[in-house]
Amino acid sequence: MKYILIVLFSLTTLIGFGQSVTAPEPKSFTMNTAGQDGSGFSLSGFNSTATLLCAIGLPTAPSGTTFYISTTTGLTAASGFTLSGNKTRLVFTGTMANINAALATLKVNTTATNGNIQISVSATVNPSGYYYNPSNGHFYRPVSTGATYSNAKLLSSQQTFKGQTGYLVTLTSADEDAFILANVPQSNIWFACTDEVTEGRWIIDAGPEAGTLIKTSNGQTAGNVQGQYNNWAPGEPNNAGNEDYPVTKWGGGTQWNDLPNSFVNPYVVEFGTWTNPDDQTFTEFVSNSVIHSNGNTLRAQFTFNFGSNIDETKFKSKIITSTDDITYNTNNNLVALNGIGRVDLTNQIDTSTISGGGYKALTTGGQVEWCVIYDYDVSNQRYRIGIDSREVNGILATPSSITSLQLFDLWNGPVTFNSYDPNGWTEVYVYTQTQFNFAGSSFASKIRQGNGFYGISAEFTFQQNMVNKYHKISMDIQQSDLLTLLGSAITVGDVYLAFKEFADRGILGDESKYFSSGIQFHNADVNEDGIFDERDCYSLLTHLQGTTSLWTNPPQLGDIMKIVSSSAYDNITKQNWNTYTGITRYRYPFTFTNGILNAYNLDVAWKGDVNLSHSSQPAGFVTSVNSISDVSQIKSMSVSTNSIGDVEADILMEKIGDSVVATIMINPNGNQIGATQFDVYFDNSILSFSSTQFTTSGGANFSRNNGSFISLGSLNTSGGSISNIGYKVIFKPKSTITNLLGLISVKSTETLNTSLNKINVKVL
Amino acid sequence: MKRILLISCFLLFLLSCRKEEILPVPPPKQEVDIFTISESEVSDGEDIMFKLTSDSTYVLKLVDKVSGQVISKEKIKGIIGVNKIKIYTKSLPAKYLYLVLEDGNKKEMNKTTIIAK
Numbered sequence: 012m013k014y015i016l017i018v019l020f021s022l023t024t025l026i027g028f029g030q031s032v033t034a035p036e037p038k039s040f041t042m043n044t045a046g047q048d049g050s051g052f053s054l055s056g057f058n059s060t061a062t063l064l065c066a067i068g069l070p071t072a073p074s075g076t077t078f079y080i081s082t083t084t085g086l087t088a089a090s091g092f093t094l095s096g097n098k099t100r101l102v103f104t105g106t107m108a109n110i111n112a113a114l115a116t117l118k119v120n121t122t123a124t125n126g127n128i129q130i131s132v133s134a135t136v137n138p139s140g141y142y143y144n145p146s147n148g149h150f151y152r153p154v155s156t157g158a159t160y161s162n163a164k165l166l167s168s169q170q171t172f173k174g175q176t177g178y179l180v181t182l183t184s185a186d187e188d189a190f191i192l193a194n195v196p197q198s199n200i201w202f203a204c205t206d207e208v209t210e211g212r213w214i215i216d217a218g219p220e221a222g223t224l225i226k227t228s229n230g231q232t233a234g235n236v237q238g239q240y241n242n243w244a245p246g247e248p249n250n251a252g253n254e255d256y257p258v259t260k261w262g263g264g265t266q267w268n269d270l271p272n273s274f275v276n277p278y279v280v281e282f283g284t285w286t287n288p289d290d291q292t293f294t295e296f297v298s299n300s301v302i303h304s305n306g307n308t309l310r311a312q313f314t315f316n317f318g319s320n321i322d323e324t325k326f327k328s329k330i331i332t333s334t335d336d337i338t339y340n341t342n343n344n345l346v347a348l349n350g351i352g353r354v355d356l357t358n359q360i361d362t363s364t365i366s367g368g369g370y371k372a373l374t375t376g377g378q379v380e381w382c383v384i385y386d387y388d389v390s391n392q393r394y395r396i397g398i399d400s401r402e403v404n405g406i407l408a409t410p411s412s413i414t415s416l417q418l419f420d421l422w423n424g425p426v427t428f429n430s431y432d433p434n435g436w437t438e439v440y441v442y443t444q445t446q447f448n449f450a451g452s453s454f455a456s457k458i459r460q461g462n463g464f465y466g467i468s469a470e471f472t473f474q475q476n477m478v479n480k481y482h483k484i485s486m487d488i489q490q491s492d493l494l495t496l497l498g499s500a501i502t503v504g505d506v507y508l509a510f511k512e513f514a515d516r517g518i519l520g521d522e523s524k525y526f527s528s529g530i531q532f533h534n535a536d537v538n539e540d541g542i543f544d545e546r547d548c549y550s551l552l553t554h555l556q557g558t559t560s561l562w563t564n565p566p567q568l569g570d571i572m573k574i575v576s577s578s579a580y581d582n583i584t585k586q587n588w589n590t591y592t593g594i595t596r597y598r599y600p601f602t603f604t605n606g607i608l609n610a611y612n613l614d615v616a617w618k619g620d621v622n623l624s625h626s627s628q629p630a631g632f633v634t635s636v637n638s639i640s641d642v643s644q645i646k647s648m649s650v651s652t653n654s655i656g657d658v659e660a661d662i663l664m665e666k667i668g669d670s671v672v673a674t675i676m677i678n679p680n681g682n683q684i685g686a687t688q689f690d691v692y693f694d695n696s697i698l699s700f701s702s703t704q705f706t707t708s709g710g711a712n713f714s715r716n717n718g719s720f721i722s723l724g725s726l727n728t729s730g731g732s733i734s735n736i737g738y739k740v741i742f743k744p745k746s747t748i749t750n751l752l753g754l755i756s757v758k759s760t761e762t763l764n765t766s767l768n769k770i771n772v773k774v775l
Numbered sequence: 776m777k778r779i780l781l782i783s784c785f786l787l788f789l790l791s792c793r794k795e796e797i798l799p800v801p802p803p804k805q806e807v808d809i810f811t812i813s814e815s816e817v818s819d820g821e822d823i824m825f826k827l828t829s830d831s832t833y834v835l836k837l838v839d840k841v842s843g844q845v846i847s848k849e850k851i852k853g854i855i856g857v858n859k860i861k862i863y864t865k866s867l868p869a870k871y872l873y874l875v876l877e878d879g880n881k882k883e884m885n886k887t888t889i890i891a892k
Contacts, residue, residue: 169814169890664849694819694866719866752835753863753891756846774844 029056032132032299034351037608040121040128042306049078049119052132052299057107064089064137065110066145066288067117068100073124073305081116085109089145090193091186100288102145104137125306127357133298141172142194146186148288152177152280153195160256160270163201163278164217172282174294178217179203180279182259184240191279192260199258199270201278206248206269207255213248219284229269243267302355310608311360311601313484315352316577317615318627320499323352325492330359331598333481345487356484362605367478369414370407372398372426374469376457382418382467383436387446394422394447395429397436402471410437414476419454419469421447483598484611486572490565497566498717500617500625503724504761504769506551507686509535509621511730511767513548525767527633528623529588530580533573535621537561541589551619552728557715561619568597573616573626580614581630656680657773658762660689664751670741671698671748673755677736682770684733686710688724688760691740695719697754698742706737714740722760732765810876810885818892819865825876825885827853833884834877835860839869840888846872864891 035051057063069076077097086109088094089102097120105113119128137143142151150172158166163179170177180202182188191200203217204225211234213226226241228234229248235241244261248254248269258276261268270276285291304310311330317323327345343359374382381399388395396418403410410431416439417423426439449458449465459466488496512525512535526532536543537550553559562570573594575583583591595618603609616626623632659678664671673691677684693700700721703714707725710733714723721740725733740755748754759772809815809823817823827833830853837847846869851860862874869891876885 169816662845662848664847690868692866692868694863696865697863748861750849750851750860751847751863752849752860753837753847753867756837756867758846758868759844774846 030134030295030297031055032134032297034132034299034301037301037303037310037312037610039304039307039608040119042121042125043123045120046118047121049117049130049303050115051301052114052117052130053111054107054114054132054134054297056297057134057136059107061106062104062137062139063107063110063134064102064104064143065132065134066100066102067098067114068131068288069129070131070300071127071129071302072099073122073126073128075122075124076128076305077120078130079118079120080113081118082112084112086113089143090190091145100145102143110134119303121305125308126304127302127308127310127355128305129300129302131298131300133296135173135293135296142190144187144190145288146184146190147283147286148291149281149283150175150293151180151191151194152282153197153200153277154280155197155277157275157277158201159275160201160205160272163276164203167217167278167280170280170282172280172293173296174292175282175284177280177282180281181215181218181220182240182242183215183220185242188240188242188259188265192265195260195277195279197277198260198263199268199274199276200260201276202257202259204257205255206250210250210255211248213257218281241267299351300349304608307606309357309360309362309603309605310355311357311603311611312353312355312608313611313613315348315354315574315613315615316627317352318623318625320625321496321615323348324350325488325496326352327487328354328356328484329487330356330361331483331485332361333483334365336481339481339483341485360482360603361480363480364477365480367476369412369476370473371415371417371476372413373417373472373474374419374467375472376419376454377468377470379470380459380466380468381471382469384418384421384447384465384467386463392442392444394441394443395438396426396441397438398471400431400433400435400437403431403437403473404433407473413437413439413473416441418467419457420452421449421454479603479605481600482603483600486568486574486597486599488568493566493568494717496625497562497571497617497619498722499760501551501554501561501619502624502722502761503555503686503688503713503726504624504763505535505619505621506548506555507726507730507763508767509543509548509551510726510728511685512621513543513545514728514730523585526585526621527631528629529583529585529591530573530616530626530629531621531623532585532588533583533591533594534616534618534623534626536589537619539595539618541592548728551621552711552713552726554619555715555722555724556711556713557722570595571618572597573618574599575614575616577612577614580616580627583629657771658682658684658687660757660759660772660774662757662774664755666748666751669743670701671744671751671755673740673742673757675738675740675757677772679734679736683765684736684770685730685763685765685767686724686726687733687736687762687772688722689738690720690722690758690760692720692756692758693742694754697745697748699745701741701743704739704741706735707733708735709733714738724760727765730765809874809889810887812887814888814890816890816892817862817864819863820861821864822859822861823874824857824859827855827858830854832879834879834881836873836875836877837862837867837889838873838875840871840873841869862889862891867891 033053040047079097083094086103086105167177167179182202205216206213211228215223225236225239226234231243244266254269254271257267257269259267326348329343329345331339331341333339348354381402383397385395411428416426429438431437457468515524532543537547554561575594614627620626661676663674700716705712710725710727712725727733762770762772808826810825833853835849836845838845872889874887874889
């Protein structure tokens with residue numbers, strides 16, 4: 012057990028499990044006010060003793076907006092920054108506790124300009140030996156053990172850091188050059204530039220600027236290309252001895268010289284290809300942001316909760332509008348969701364209004380009692396109000412079209428038409444639980460209390476009710492990304508779980524043992540007839556087998572994506588799930604109110620994703636397919652009983668006759684396997700898929716050609732186990748091939764035991 | 776004048792004695808035993824070379840460095856001396872790999888890192 016804990020702890024540390032930045036909810040700041048509370052950000056999940064690099068920035072804000080932090084204990088400002096004073100960007104290092112203490116004191120200084128203020132915070136572990144340049148967001152790793160220029164360039168390109176491939180440093184600005192000078196103690200530092208092709212024509216030799224000409228002839232300033240950064244020492248470059256490669260910090264100074272390749276010099280590896288630090292894509296950075304408002308402004312912010320295993324940034328969205336809810340204007344540009352599934356589409360809101368049907372009656376004080384309000388009807392909780400029809404006749408063609416009323420300061424809201432007598436009264440009802448405050452009205456002089464009624468001296472006018480246009484948010488994703496998502500979202504685990512739930516549904520068919528949420532039924536009801544039954548299970552199975560598909564070809568987002576408001580999502584139960592019709596959609600309708608922040612929290616699920624592996628998991632969801640905990644479970648089982656271990660899959664690729672065969676043989680190693688799936692990748696420019704053979708017994712087999720890979724596997728549709736598991740995938744070469752290494756490759760996708768536990772498969 | 780000529784000749788002599796700079800040019804991959812290099816980039820369909828000391832059946836495996844899982848495996852008939860095979864990388868689901876050579880008894884003989892391009 013101790014061993015398992017240590018392993019799990021190590022894994023957690025290695026993969027940075029659970030590292031995150033929490034952001035506060037959006038709010039409105041007071042305009043032109045200093046020192047307003049901008050706190051609410053906090054880091055979590057980092058090793059408490061690790062030194063972290065943290066950046067706070069204002070990617071979007073009215074000009075002049077700044078922030079500051081008042082607690083800086085334990086923090087060290089990054090190169091080029093000071094901790095004190097007002098900032099638009101601040102980068103520093105410190106422990107998680109110190110950074111959180113600082114973030115808790117974040118204050119914002121606003122200006123008189125109305126608009127959005129986006130505050131972003133990002134953090135990562137800052138390993139020793141790596142230097143972060145806040146001006147471009149790149150990391151630099153000095154290498155003091157020298158190398159020739161060509162080796163320095165090669166070795167740099169073989170390094171990776173936080174998901175980025177390195178390159179020999181390029182010096183494209185005085186800032187970057189100064190950063191190297193300040194942070195690298197050695198002298199004569201190689202950087203990526205060369206004139207080896209044409210003497211005197213210096214071209215950047217690596218990184219995102221590779222190929223850029225910076226200088227056309229030798230000499231300190233001769234031929235320096237305008238707009239490009241050059242910093243040569245006096246008399247350099249001079250090609251004295253076939254010198255085709257530059258160093259900075261020449262001779263311990265601050266400028267450049269050219270040297271021959273054979274010199275062994277220190278060098279610097281650069282990581283990062285972007286120019287805006289806020290757009291960086293280092294994988295181990297965690298970040299979050301919030302968009303506050305400066306003053307009260309209309310905002311439309313959408314947050315999609317996709318659950319885990321989905322890359323939110325693959326999705327884009329835009330607002331579409333309509334005047335009739337039938338034909339929509341789709342001209343807005345698509346905007347990508349950020350890493351937490353959030354997008355702000357305020358700019359795409361159409362605030363022009365359309366007729367909402369009906370008329371609103373408006374009043375001003377008058378001399379004649381054109382209006383009567385009868386005493387409050389307690390039993391019906393309403394007022395009956397009469398408008399003298401002489402105020403209506405000839406003005407409103409259909410008096411029944413009065414749908415709202417502004418009556419002095421007594422009422423401003425909807426009314427229900429009651430009756431119309433052209434020679435008497437036009438009557439409406441006001442439904443309210445609160446009685447009118449006649450005595451306190453500022454129009455008291457226009458109100459006369461009678462016996463069972465109030466006479467109101469008012470003049471009436473009527474105006475059309477105007478409402479906002481119909482609005483929807485429309486989602487989009489590239490077809491290839493959608494196919495990848497669907498391929499990983501709907502696997503043998505979903506089908507096995509569906510069959511297992513269906514098989515154990517009880518004598519009356521009304522028991523649920525394996526689904527814990529109504530949305531699982533909704534996802535499993537793939538024919539969307541409101542009943543989860545064997546037809547759905549077999550549709551899932553034949554989809555897996557490739558004989559039918561859950562979606563059209565190519566798949567349309569609107570046929571498989573489900574969007575539900577978060578408040579409704581949690582209320583989808585195992586009893587009411589089939590009342591949620593129309594939620595399979597890629598366009599979500601919404602209404603908004605002018606002048607305030609309209610925030611929409613939406614949950615996303617996918618047709619066929621029965622185990623919710625790629626869907627939002629509602630509150631109280633209990634996964635029936637375990638994944639992380641099982642690792643320890645299975646390991647502990649193998650330790651204690653020595654009878655159950657990892658499932659082993661032996662693979663081999665070989666030429667047999669005129670075919671190429673990939674064989675997968677499974678050794679259950681004591682496990683009761685209920686379902687298993689593998690993906691067999693192949694180079695479809697060299698091989699064409701021919702067939703799949705199965706040795707598996709006790710279940711249904713499947714094999715689906717996805718173009719560049721075959722999904723294959725088996726499952727027991729009764730919830731029991733499968734045995735003799737083995738597969739041969741047969742291909743035909745399109746041309747002569749001598750050997751096969753890498754031509755076909757195998758990846759274990761998912762294997763479940765009969766208790767729905769996910770088990771490790773060791774591919775040998 | 777004589778002195779100038781002498782100095783010039785001496786300088787020419789010195790210059791001619793300067794060691795000619797011969798840059799090490801990395802040999803083509805198919806001419807270097809891949810297992811003697813700790814890490815190599817390999818392009819799709821590229822030939823690689825390795826040397827064996829006996830004729831026998833061997834197994835070549837590609838192992839995903841991240842997951843530790845074997846993703847591709849092929850039996851080959853190896854010969855004494857130089858052996859050349861192609862590595863296909865286009866459809867591999869992982870790019871950072873070990874290339875492992877095993878003998879017929881599944882005993883690991885050699886291992887190197889390759890980066891599939």
